[in-house]
Amino acid sequence: MSDPDTSAASLSGPATGTCESCGGEDELYLVQRYYVTPEAWDQEAKATPADIERWCFVCRTHYPHQLLESDDPGDAEAGASDAPPA
Numbered sequence: 001m002s003d004p005d006t007s008a009a010s011l012s013g014p015a016t017g018t019c020e021s022c023g024g025e026d027e028l029y030l031v032q033r034y035y036v037t038p039e040a041w042d043q044e045a046k047a048t049p050a051d052i053e054r055w056c057f058v059c060r061t062h063y064p065h066q067l068l069e070s071d072d073p074g075d076a077e078a079g080a081s082d083a084p085p086a
């Protein structure tokens with residue numbers, strides 16, 4: 001029992017917990033949610049930054065967001081950010 005416990009000290013990788021979007025148990029990533037407003041007759045399409053939350057993989061594939069930590073191995077095509085253009 002002399003080895004230091006480094007597993008809990010790692011802040012760079014995904015942590016397992018409860019997703020703040022769907023409530024599921026999974027590896028979580030820190031993201032900033034975006035609210036997307038579709039284009040309409042009286043307004044342009046826009047993406048508004050919202051809360052910073054921890055999301056699971058499924059939610060990251062379903063909802064617009066920007067990844068705030070780590071890389072994004074589950075969504076490599078989108079690069080570091082899935083946020084739509086402002």
Ligand SMILES: [Zn+2]
Nearest residue numbers: 019022056059
């Ligand atoms: Zn989720």
